Amino acid sequence: MKLQVLLPAALLCGLMACQNNDTPAPAPDVVAANMDTTVKPGDDFFLYANGGWIKQHPIPDEETRWDIGQLVNEEIYKRVLSINEKAVADSNTGGVSKKLADFWLSAIDTVSIEQAGIQPLQSDLDKVNAITDVPSLLQLIAGWQVKGISPAFSQFIYQDSKNSEQMALYLYQGGLGLPNRDYYFNTDSTTTSKRNAYVKHVARMMELLGDDTTTAANNARTIMKLETRLAKVSRKLEALRDPYANYNKFAVTDIKRLAPSVDWKTWATNIGAGSVDSVIIGQPEFFRELETALTTVPIKDWKVYLRWNLINGSADYLSKPFVDQDFEFYAKTMRGAKKQRPRWKRVLDSEKGAMGELVGQLFVKEYFNETAKKRYSDMVEAIRSALKDRINKLEWMGDSTREKALHKLATMKKKVGYPDKWKDFSAMKIGRGPYVLNMQQANAWWHQYTVNKLGKPVDRTEWDMPPQEYNAYYNPSNNEIVLPAGIFTVPGYRDEQLDDAVVYGYAAASTIGHEITHGFDDEGRQFDANGNLVSWWTKEDEAKFNKRAQVMVNQFNGYVVVDTLRINGKATLGENIADLGGILLGWDAFRKTEQYKKGEKLAGYTPAQRYFLGYSLGWLGHARKELLANQLMTDVHSPAQYRVNGPMADVDAFYETFDIKPGDKLYRPDSLRVKIW
Known part of the structure; x- marks a missing residue:
């Protein structure tokens, strides 16, 4: 389209x-x-x-493609930029203007972002260091999934495919840093070179987190080994399009057949969905292997993997070294970009993900x-x-x-x-503080928004x-x-x-x-x-x-x-x-x-x-x-x-x-x- x-x-x-x-x-x-x-x-x-x-x-140079969609978006960017600038001017009136203004000013305050470095994520890193066993590992994963970071596997709430009048909790394969499972196994020269570049990228990011060069390289290999294990049991792109094969309904108490070491009821409670009695699992074989990995991979390796997931999911919202390295691999190596897009455009992309419909209310008044x-x-x-x-x-x-x-x-x-x-976005907590924390708050709002749908009639509007x-x-x-x-x-x-x-x-x-x-x-x-x-x-x-x-x-x-x-x-x-x-x-x-x-x-x-x-x-x-x-x-x-x-x-x-x-x-x-x- x-x-x-x-x-x-x-x-x-x-x-x-x-x-x-x-x-x-x-x-x-x-x-x-x-x-x-x-x-x-x-x-x-x-x-x-x-x-x-x-x-x-x-x-x-800053684009990976140049097409009609980009031309349309150029105009939309300018319109939405104007909406944000007006919101800043009107921010003293509160309401929608203040929320947009706080998000915008937080994201473009590069001085504060550079000064803070990794500090806004220190409490998350401390929680990783405190993990001692599988239950504490799963507790942290649940907490991060609420904030938009999804190590190990994916979860979401959507209509039950076989009963569209009800919302359901889904569990899906996930946890990979490369786009999909084929990047871990295809042997053509293009994919092989990108896979090798990925390991170097992970090592560089771990250095930015504070690891010395040798430790960072070892940690990158650990991460790649664990992700390859998950990728091996991940379904291919075409297999994910079969709606019947990817619909496997389990009572929450029966998921232990796949992963007995996980207390799934506690996990559901920790993501705010403790009232659910059933879950739709897309790929059961993935969760069988996840069980094996949870019980055989040393906790110290899982902690390394979690540190990577945190920084990989947050890099765009941190200081310049993280942003630049993230661009170097995901935009330049993977998609061919030659230089970064202007910050204001990247911020507007993030804003659309965080509160796009809030901006949309103002957009259609002026432009449709x-x-x-x-x-x-x-x-x-x-x-x-x-x-x-x-x-x-x-x-x-x-x-x-x-x-x-x-x-x-x-x-x-x-x-x-x-x-x-x-x-109604009034409950979304957005402030003038760290950009990365505003994104976490926005993700948490969206998560709670979907959790609140469980047990209620589907809103088809x-x-x-x-x-x-x-x-x-x-x-x-x-x-x-x-x-x-x-x-x-x-x-x-x-x-x-x-x-x-x-x-x-x-x-x-x-x-x-x-x-x-x-x-x-x-x-x-x-x-x-x-x-x-x-x-x-x-x-x-x-x-x-x-x-x-x-x-x-x-x-x-x-x-x-x-x-x-x-x-x-x-x-x-x-x-x-x-x-x-x-x-x-x-x-x-x-x-x-x-x-x-x-x-x-x-x-x-x-x-x-x-x-x-x-x-x-x-x-x-x-x-x-x-x-x-x-x-x-x-x-x-x-x-x-x-x-x-x-x-x-x-x-x-x-x-x-x-x-x-x-x-x-x-x-x-x-x-x-x-x-x-």
Whole structure:
């Protein structure tokens, strides 16, 4: 999901409200300005649509990619910065302004942060030193999980996948410093070099904590050994997408079958969830191995591991040596950044995580009008209607499944722009003290916020993203699509300047249609209209769906992106299905518009051509090689170029619109094109 657009140099004066007596030059066409017409659309449609812009816009040193999302975020950053500056000016009035001002001033007070060094975390380090046995070890882990630091394993509270009316406590694999288990075992040169760099990074961070060089190196090896042990029993990225395999419900008293040395009732009490009587465990085999590690790994090694987890989870909020070393590995080595992003942007990112919806209340008052909200709300209904037509015409689906699919589609809820009811952040404790402690307090507030949901009716009005977020999502447990205001931000162009062809391409297709299709992808389709994980397909229809989906798995497995690294077709299947579905649904809806029916060219391109160019605009940009390598191993989304070229190669209307023929690189015989929805 994304929206767009570029900031042509000719527009800068208009955006900065310059005053002169000359009539301003018209804005360049939103899609034509980005194209590279030396590329054949049938060979690489992504570069045909976006290559001109890419050539003219190298990736800034402080970024790991430069794309439409970054351009949108540039505008959002400036808007949110203005909100914070106004909050500082109004902080004496208390309330929302004071909370924002305290957080902002705490985070940008680099003088105090440098003077404090590691001191704000000294009480946490003292608690590590006081550990003597497994019970005291687990007590500390529970206390840290409340504050947003999760050694050993992960826990969270969310709707019960099989009973969406109830909230449940989940236990999941975790505890790794590298992005996922494959980084510990893959033997290709790229991954091996990053794994070796990780051990050096951990050693350097341990030195910053006060270890001498030899001790730090030994401690880094200890940490790597323990993490590798946990990684060995961690599931792969694609395996984590199986909702049934990752749903294993245990009575709290029965978790001892997996890890008898842990008093799970006491652990639950220590995180504030002592009233729960059951827990959903994602990966039981992980907790069996955790039990073995707790009882065989020396306590002194666990204490070393905990010190690392504390500093690794806190580095961004500490003094410059910690921030710089954290950047050196996680941003530079892992993702290819050449220099750090400005501090004010990093602080705004942290603020969004801590209290994004609080900022969002002020954001939408100034930057999201009702006209835009109605345009995109109506567009959801156009896409819903398009999918209804497609489901009714599916030859491979039986009547029983079809009836339930139509009911799920009809009852799918939409949330556009911002929540009708805002969260109350008044109890979040934020002060002018250490930045890192404000982050701990914010995490503790969020933890308590979710704990308070246990035993209460599910609030289906809630949003999981703030309205200024440049993103969108489908929530299977609520059977809803959520479209924050930020996703419709278009820098350089007012909404009314954009023709329907472009908007249906990059908004209706790449966002709205994409999210609606998620309700019917390989994972989302397994949840019913009420949001419950339950089998509602006939076995015959399920087999037909899986056979068609496998065609897409095979297609994306064939794409080599970086060196020898390929897209993982199974891990990215849901997103790839949603991309294809979005294009098809957006196209169906667009063909009902007046612009399509009139067929008049704009900037030299037909409405049909502008629709596909508009979709491609949603993925405008390029990324560093290091980031792409990381994405291929950790992300369920394909790289942007393949989110255009991949699904386009399966769309018959694309072939007709751009006269794609055998011999063109994107051409796929009809028998190999993916046909699901």
